Amino acid sequence: MHVVMTAAGLGRVEDGAVAVLDTPYPDAGTLIEQTGSLESLAAARVVRRVPLTEDEVLPPLPRPRALWGVGLNYRCKAETTGRPLPDEPILYLAAPSSLGAPGSPVRVPSGRTAELDYEAEIAVVLGRPLYRAAASEAWDAVAAVTAANDLTARDVMRATAAPVLAKSFPGFTALGASLLGRDEIADSAAIGVRAWVNGEPRQDATSAAMIFPIPELLSRVSWYAALRPGDVVLTGTPAGTGQDLGAFLTPGDTVRVEVDGVLPLTNRISA
Template sequence: MTSEGLGRVEDDAVAVLDTPYADAGALIEATGSLDALASAKVVRRTPLDETELLAPVPRPRALWGIGLNYHSKAKRAGRSVPTEPVLYLASPSSVSGPGDEVRLPAEQTAEMDYEAEIAVVIGRTLDRADEADAWPAVAAVTAANDMTCRDVMKRTGWPVLAKSFPGFTPLGASLLSRDRVPGPDAIGVRSWVRGEARQDSTSADMIFSIPELLARISRYAVLRPGDVVLTGTPAGTGQDRGDFLRPGDTVRVEIDGVLPLTTRVRA
């Protein structure tokens, strides 16, 4: 999504499209996929580096997350591998876009952290679904930075409070349609902080695969088109390193096939 509407990335340019949808989330809610963009008329083309990119799903119906879902993270933290996913909902008002500045809520936290994650956008309703039906119900994937105040989580016991500060869920900078993803177990995820590589893993290291995670959520709550599910983060977070975010820091998250997601921290 750009400031001018929906667009399609074409090499080093963005083809702005003639479409009635305000954002990709609205398109997916209405049609279940990004397919309609393939035949949309191109209104204009703008250089990618001159285009303002926004969160592709700025107002998800629901925003799900999982607490511990990478073997590397469990090993680094010295924790047992869970037999049930630790699930939570965060406030959709926490969503921000690529390049946005996110305020460090210093009055609440001294442990603001980053979490590079694969975000899944649901395209078809999942209600008590089987794993075999879960991946085909995905419309697209994108990058997420599931920012977390670790001390707020310890103090309150509520992930939703630790993760719902304004801007704490950056999404973007583009969507990759599911049919262009090699598979749910073949998605790379990486992060950099202050230009230093921090996380480097793939979805193959997940404790609960993406299809299993979606199926498990659907046993308890219906997943609908436009919902966003964050799928966990690998080892290398600030919590693992004892090095939390500070004003002036830049976090860069990369998911295979998706434009980089950059977030700046301000005082």
């Protein structure tokens, strides 16, 4: 199931358009929290069809319960930065108020950062509770995946050593623009993720290059915290960030993130 939220309502993406559905759920986040997946939309009646345009797409998860992230989870990123591979995931939480919508501008926090960086990531949305789970059980608890731009103030990170502060400014966790149901993903180790800045390609990798594959990452998180339906886990970013290239974002820049199977996530940086 490929699901998008527009001003016309919750719908399926079909043949380049949105089939708006007759459903009691106001958004995909509520649907996942109450049913555990996107599958109930498969039988929903189509109310009407509307064109699919990026400027009318709304956040598919307007109220995420928790935003988990991992600090280093791609071998190419470790090689580029000269860091050893971690034995355990470097985990953090970002404030839910950092959620950013697809297409919305992201404001540079005035006086707080001169090193605003993009991070293209695969975001995983939990559909079932997960606690002290084995890796073999974890993928079945996933409801959907989407694209994420996990923006980071690198200088704030250095100064505070606190990822939660470097990543929790408003709009810094951009998610969307659509959700792809788990059953549509043939292999959790073969999901592509890419980023462009002002049309220039910067990042290009797949989940096969992860240090901790998605099921193992979810399992390891679950041994420290009980994950709940509606929680979002960002799974790390590959090499090619501004940190790697010495090229940070400035007002006027546009970042485009693509994850296989979902609509592109585009955000513009503003002053």
